[in-house]
Amino acid sequence: MTVTSGPASGRTAAPAEAPTHRVALAFEDGVTKFIDCREDQTVADASYRQRINIPLDCRDGACGTCKALCESGDYDGGTYIDDALSPAESADGYALPCCMKPRSDLVLQIAATSDVAKTQAAEFSATVVGLERLSPTTMRLSVEIPNRSELAFLPGQYVNIDVPGTDDGSGSPVRRSYSFANGPHEDTLVFLVKLTPGGAMSTYLTDRASTGDLLTLRGPHGSFFLRESMRPALLLAGGTGLAPILAILRKLRHDGSARRIHLIYGVSTDDDLVETETLDRMQSEVAGFTWDHCVSDPGSSAANKGYVTSLIAPRHLYGGDVATYLCGPPPMVESVRRHFVEAGIEL
Known part of the structure; x- marks a missing residue:
């Protein structure tokens, strides 16, 4: 007699879904986009499914068009030919998104602009929730956005903020860049602003700003961010x-x-x-x-x-x-x- 075991219902159990990791795609023009990629999925596939068209001529490691530098994280490099990615390049941290599969969160430097990839920095509507004068020369600006889960960033990156009530001469508001002072996991976004006499943002913050004001943020941007490592x-x-x-x-x-x-x-x-x-x-x-x-x-x-x-x-x-x-x-x-x-x- 043969005895088999299985679910009490008699149905075959569904296979467990592969773990998913967050991949940061850092483009040459400073725009960073984040995608979710399963361990059984190539980065290129995940990118295209999420409508980010990173450079790609093949899907099997034959051309090297998609070659990217992995600055942080672990991955399975997949199978490819040396003409597409040499052993020396691989040793230096380069990989082919059309072949590589993540084993952790990744940060990839993409050799193209966000324009070429048919994507752009995301835009967020923020509400001012805090204005604190830390000293005669420095202000802490705190804002919240309703879709906080959609704003992923690497610690060290920045956003561009439109200054309310200003005009840069072309009909658009003056924009200033500020780095996040909060952690990526925190709901409230915090920025430190150096107050400069006559400065567009400084004048707004000291003369007109109040809680409840609406601001427009664009980003994230920047290649200054924490790399995963245990080095001091x-x-x-x-x-x-x-x-x-x-x-x-x-x-x-x-x-x-x-x-x-x-x-x-x-x-x-x-x-x-x-x-x-x-x-x-x-x-x-x-x-x-x-x-x-x-x-x-x-x-x-x-x-x-x-x-x-x-x-x-x-x-x-x-x-x-x-x-x-x-x-x-x-x-x-x-x-x-x-x-x-x-x-x-x-x-």
């Missing part, structure tokens, strides 16, 4: 360049990361120094996170006077095996780059 990281922030760093820290806290992270936060004056209580709290909540700050104004009351480069110590560099994230005004960015070049460290 050195974060360097200048002024309101702290915003994307806060997004990164909030993501690490949410993930329960134990990655070793050190932040050096530099500002011009004592008035520019904000969110210190937040950073102190992060230090107690994010394992492995430490931070320090400096003020370049010689008359500052800060313990450390000078620039962020003055606080970079050998212990922060781990012999070169460190991921460095740098965000701030152009003079600061250039100063840091020069510092690393002179030290023989490649950024």
